[in-house]
Amino acid sequence: MYGKDIHLMKYVVIFLSTLYLAGCGLTFPHPASLLEHPALPEWEKSLKTRIDADLPAQAEIVAPRNQSFSKLYELIDLDRDGQEEAVTFYRINQDGTFQIHLLVHERMKKKWVLRVSQPIAAGRSIDQLHVLANPSKTLNQLVIGITSLEKNTVYVLQDLLKSSMRVTEVDTYDRLTIADLNQDKRQDMLLLKTGQPTELVYYEEALTPSVRQVISLPMREGDLFADHDLFEIDIINAAKEKGLLVSFTRDAAMHLMLVQLDQAKLNQVNFDQITEIIEPMYTFPKDVDQDGVVEFAHQYTPEGSVGRTAEDKPRITAYYAWNGANVQPFLESGFELREEQYIDLEYNFVMRFPANWATRETIEKKDNRVRFINRETGMIDFELEIIPKNQYIASQQKKKIKEGIDYVYVIDANQSYDEYAANVALVE
Known part of the structure; x- marks a missing residue:
């Protein structure tokens, strides 16, 4: 075996010597050159x-x-x-x-x-x-x-x-946003200038900023405009009128102000003599269903909901849209319910509730099942069973509605759950 290795080495030396005498370099590319970006x-x-x-x-x-x-x-x-x-x-x-x-x-x-x-x-x-x-x-x-x-x-x-x-x-500014606020198909410019007083400055056309309006916002010393606070234009209410959402922090609570154009003039919208909504549904507003109307999110645990032992109770996120009425902070009467959704991070799915369910469900999480129980009737509206993929066996009693990376999601084949099953979305 040793003799064969000697012969092999001789052949290698002869081959390399031949290359060298023929003028061929024996230097290999540097490893870093292999990582270079492809040619532009x-x-x-x-x-x-x-x-x-x-x-x-x-x-x-x-x-x-x-x-x-x-x-x-x-x-x-x-x-x-x-x-x-x-x-x-x-x-x-x-x-x-x-x-x-x-x-x-x-x-x-x-x-x-x-x-x-x-x-x-x-x-x-x-x-x-x-x-x-x-x-x-x-x-x-x-x-x-x-x-x-x-x-x-x-x-x-x-x-x-x-x-x-x-x-x-x-102009100078602390915040700047550009959008078509007056819906004339030309971009407007709005500036926020913090200080005493804090001012909102509106230019009717961003490229020809000659028409200038200023309104003072009811701010107090210590009010904070953090980097994550809102300063953006969107369609605000059920009437689909564009307005400017301005949020800031006061006394560790988020405040939301709404400014709209009325007869080509900026006006701050009051909520029953109150100039801002305090902690609007606890989270920042967003257009959940992308229909141009901003929803406000609110998380809560439905009354009577049951989680597994030593686990937090299930929570629902409800989305409300302001319907244009004057409302006191925290009162839902001025909001129309758009959607609710239950997010289950353990089983990687989201259950979206139609608006007409109107917070009627109680959630029961037991073993590998999640039940949505109608509080009015006491009956189960929907039951989802989550089975690990390696344990799933198809049967006539269980109807598979989703298949994820780790789990198969099934419902009782004998129940008419199709209406509800359509509202289950995976987040894997």
Whole structure:
């Protein structure tokens, strides 16, 4: 066996020597080279080379914070001709003061040409960037928020493919949102300016911010606007009127204010002489069924519900929509029930209740069954049995309605549960 190894080694040495004498290198690729990103397309390599050449030596690329991920450049069809231009933002430190600049490159066949290189404003970073079409839909303009010394300022950038690009300073803000509040198919701008007083500033059109309205919000010293608080426009009530939801924290409780346009004028909506709803159903509002009406979520344990020994009782999340009535905080009379859902994280499923069930169910969780019992009749409306996949055996008595990664979900084949089974969704 040893002799065979000697002969094999001789052949290996002869083979490697032959390669060496023939001028072939014997160096293998470094492992890191195997992890390199695949080659970029030619247009992107050309663009990055051009951006690198046109950037000043001390430039630092800055990306808008409201973008999903940071990028070297933004691809935007500025002249709406079907071909995107590249917009790059960077900052320069001049004697301790930062200045935000931009480059605009236009694609010319296989090459990129620098069209605009211009400063915008003093600032360290970009808070927001929004792309808005002009009224004639012929150009895309930019609305940009720049942060400098903890202060945000919003600017409108127009005619970005011209050397005479216009930069218009609009206002300072703590929060900014852009949406079509008055539903005229043009984007409006709303700013929140915290302080004494705290103000809500409305510009009827974001690109031509000349019509300006200001209302003072009833804030107190110590009221907190945290990063997770709401400042957004949505369709609010059953009448489907758009409004602005503003939330803040006071005395460790969330407060929600609603502002709507009435006859082209901002007005804060009062709830029976109260200016805000306190802890609206305990959680932030959201459009659960995506029909344009905002629901408010409220978690509770139905009366009489039973969990397994030493386990928490089952809980239901109910979603209510404000119906436009004046209501006191915490009273459900001003809300219409849209949906309830029972979430079972142990068995990875969600049971959605139709609105007309109207909180009538008691939940009983026992062994591997979850029962929904009608409080009015005492009868079981729906019973779901959860069986591990490796233990499931098909039978005529059990009707399989779902099959997940780990479990099979079955109901009694003799019961007319189809109406309810349709409301079971897996979360695996």
